[in-house]
Amino acid sequence: MNFAKRLIAPLCLGLVFSVTGWAQSAAPFPGVITIAVDASQAPAKLFHTTMSIPVAAGPLTLLYPKWIPGEHAPSGPLDGLTGMKFMAAGQPLEWRRDDVNLYAIHLTVPAGIRELKISLDYVSPADDRPGFTAGTSATAKMAVLSWNWMLLYPAGFPADRITYKASLRLPSGWHWGSPLPLAATSGDTIEFQPVSLYTLVDSPVIAGEFFQGIPLTSPGAWPPVELDIAADSAAALQMSPELEQHYKQLVTEAGQLFGATHYRDYHFLLSLSDHVAHFGLEHHEANDSRGRERSLIDPSLNQLMAGLLPHEYTHSWNGKFRRPAGLNTPDYDVPMKDELLWVYEGLTEYLGNVLTARSGLLTPEQYRDNLALTAASMEYRSGRTWRPLLDTAVDASKLYDSSEDWRNWRRSVDFYPEGELLWLEADTTIRNLTAGKKSLDDFCRLFEGAPGLVRDAVPAAKSYTFDDVVAALNQVAPYDWRKFWLDRLGSTSPHAPLGGVEAGGWKLTFDDNESELMKIEESVGKSTNLNYSLGLILENEDGHIADVRFGSPAAQAGIMPGMKLVAVNGRAWSPEVMRDALTAAKSSPEALLLLVQNTEYFKTYSVNYHDGNRYPHLVVNGKPDVLTGIIKQHGESVK
Numbered sequence: 001m002n003f004a005k006r007l008i009a010p011l012c013l014g015l016v017f018s019v020t021g022w023a024q025s026a027a028p029f030p031g032v033i034t035i036a037v038d039a040s041q042a043p044a045k046l047f048h049t050t051m052s053i054p055v056a057a058g059p060l061t062l063l064y065p066k067w068i069p070g071e072h073a074p075s076g077p078l079d080g081l082t083g084m085k086f087m088a089a090g091q092p093l094e095w096r097r098d099d100v101n102l103y104a105i106h107l108t109v110p111a112g113i114r115e116l117k118i119s120l121d122y123v124s125p126a127d128d129r130p131g132f133t134a135g136t137s138a139t140a141k142m143a144v145l146s147w148n149w150m151l152l153y154p155a156g157f158p159a160d161r162i163t164y165k166a167s168l169r170l171p172s173g174w175h176w177g178s179p180l181p182l183a184a185t186s187g188d189t190i191e192f193q194p195v196s197l198y199t200l201v202d203s204p205v206i207a208g209e210f211f212q213g214i215p216l217t218s219p220g221a222w223p224p225v226e227l228d229i230a231a232d233s234a235a236a237l238q239m240s241p242e243l244e245q246h247y248k249q250l251v252t253e254a255g256q257l258f259g260a261t262h263y264r265d266y267h268f269l270l271s272l273s274d275h276v277a278h279f280g281l282e283h284h285e286a287n288d289s290r291g292r293e294r295s296l297i298d299p300s301l302n303q304l305m306a307g308l309l310p311h312e313y314t315h316s317w318n319g320k321f322r323r324p325a326g327l328n329t330p331d332y333d334v335p336m337k338d339e340l341l342w343v344y345e346g347l348t349e350y351l352g353n354v355l356t357a358r359s360g361l362l363t364p365e366q367y368r369d370n371l372a373l374t375a376a377s378m379e380y381r382s383g384r385t386w387r388p389l390l391d392t393a394v395d396a397s398k399l400y401d402s403s404e405d406w407r408n409w410r411r412s413v414d415f416y417p418e419g420e421l422l423w424l425e426a427d428t429t430i431r432n433l434t435a436g437k438k439s440l441d442d443f444c445r446l447f448e449g450a451p452g453l454v455r456d457a458v459p460a461a462k463s464y465t466f467d468d469v470v471a472a473l474n475q476v477a478p479y480d481w482r483k484f485w486l487d488r489l490g491s492t493s494p495h496a497p498l499g500g501v502e503a504g505g506w507k508l509t510f511d512d513n514e515s516e517l518m519k520i521e522e523s524v525g526k527s528t529n530l531n532y533s534l535g536l537i538l539e540n541e542d543g544h545i546a547d548v549r550f551g552s553p554a555a556q557a558g559i560m561p562g563m564k565l566v567a568v569n570g571r572a573w574s575p576e577v578m579r580d581a582l583t584a585a586k587s588s589p590e591a592l593l594l595l596v597q598n599t600e601y602f603k604t605y606s607v608n609y610h611d612g613n614r615y616p617h618l619v620v621n622g623k624p625d626v627l628t629g630i631i632k633q634h635g636e637s638v639k
Helices: 005-007 197-201 240-258 299-305 309-315 346-358 364-379 389-394 415-435 440-449 466-476 481-489 499-503 518-527 555-557 575-585 628-633
Strands: 030-040 045-053 058-063 081-088 103-108 115-123 142-145 163-171 175-177 182-186 190-192 205-208 210-214 225-231 265-270 280-282 286-291 323-325 461-465 506-511 525-532 536-539 544-548 565-570 592-598 602-606 615-620
Touching: 081 103, 081 265, 081 628, 142 225, 163 197, 175 225, 205 210, 205 225, 205 265, 225 461, 240 309, 240 346, 240 440, 265 309, 280 309, 286 309, 299 518, 309 346, 346 364, 346 440, 346 628, 364 415, 364 506, 364 518, 364 615, 364 628, 389 415, 389 481, 415 440, 415 466, 415 481, 415 499, 415 628, 440 466, 466 481, 499 506, 518 525, 525 575, 544 565, 555 602, 565 575, 575 592
Parallel strands: 030 163, 225 265, 265 286, 323 461
Antiparallel strands: 030 045, 045 115, 058 103, 081 115, 142 205, 163 190, 175 205, 182 190, 210 225, 280 286, 506 615, 525 536, 536 544, 565 592, 592 602
8 A cells, every 4th residue: 555645635615516426615604593492401411402594495405414524434423314304484384314425414495485493303322332422411419411412404515615603591490601602691502603614514513511621721811721520429520629729730831832822712521420431532612522421530540630631631632623624624525535534633642741741731751651551552562463554544534433352353442542653753853853952842833833823713623634743843853754764653563653752761570569550440441451461451351351361371271351250279369369360370371261252152262371460661771862852741730
């Protein structure tokens, strides 16, 4: 495969035709579309919308958002769209769904009709369904509202050329937060200022009975930043003053890193619930981040969530302001091209984790433990021998939804973790080339910082290509950056790219002492990670074998994903029994005997393994400790 050719393929963003055949007009949509959302039944996971669209007589195609920015896939939750009706002059209007593009609705507007009334419902999943905005988003006490659930838009116009005037009704007594500019409030109804469809979809609303808004910038500072938290309990909001200071420091550190901002104000929208889908989704002036209910008050859960808000905040610069050309589509129907996600997500993963450490959300030791797990997971990713990293980005829209079984062989969205390793290597390379005078921070200021947004301007995206990334890196430190990236993105080496870890003064090693972070991940995820020893990942509740590493001792014995571990050396399986057996096998020539269930059949597998429990760590390698300098606090301390 010619990776260079794929990476630099041009993309025309002028007159764009969608796969369904309608052209994008350069003119704005005539008139203003009004949308009123009634979320008063949010605790029942039911949302009602009424819309009014200016129309003219003749054929009309309306679209439901399909390709949702930040989700990198055609993930618009079409199955949640219900109760859809169209009215013209008080009379129902027939409609028909497109039989190829199921997100398109066709109508014919009668002569003399100038306004179309639409009513529709959105039913949020009633179960704890994973996913991004299509996942569970409401509980009895809080909800996150994504506008893409609840609207249609006219085909043929770019999203930034269609104006919507939105209002929202909340359950009585609920409080809310959003980056949308406010016009007025009346009781439980919020009126927003007119904005483009692009801005509306990019501006979710968080609301709940238990709610707190915390300023993260000083009074009068521009642009202001706020942490808006909705939770399933009042207790979950009781964040310590120290943790609040770390989030304030995060804003300072990001400003120091990028040198400018690209938002008018910014809202961290943080949901704390055990009953919503857990993820983070970036927006230009906000992020929709979701953690477990006690994530701010339980130290273990807080450690797991530490990198979430820094990652999504980084996207305001890397992903929203600077955006790959293939992802900067004119509307939500034109397919996205994901091949540059190793920049969009990989660089964000690296910078987000660095900012997590610089702001004090993780200690240096905790940061290294996290990096060790990342390095080990990529070093022990068997699928890397057939699938290059670039292909995981190109195929992202499918890999996001892939199951855990066979993930080690299939690979997943590895442009996140392996992207972090590659950008660490780019950072250490720049530092080495310039004798420490420059770093990836300089690239960030050049490529994603300048020029900053001026007051009263509307945030906009600036597209880039692979060539633009290479050119910017060469401005910082001349080098053959094209070859640097193409070699690594196209590699099918069995080994992970650990050059940045090693140039940073550390090396990956394994011993039988499990890190605190790995213990937390196993405890919260109710799993046992034996990937670096037997090659198994197990679910603790029933011994389900979630994944097996190809070439591992377990795989060589014939054990595969989907089976269930029943017993170890004749004793009922448990994580403790398994670990004790691995320890004992170090001093015994006897093979491990694993009783495994495969559908309705049982079989004992003999596994010849004697290296004991193995857990990843980073240890110094004798080179200068560059990594500690990268993650130290860079900005002034917040007081």
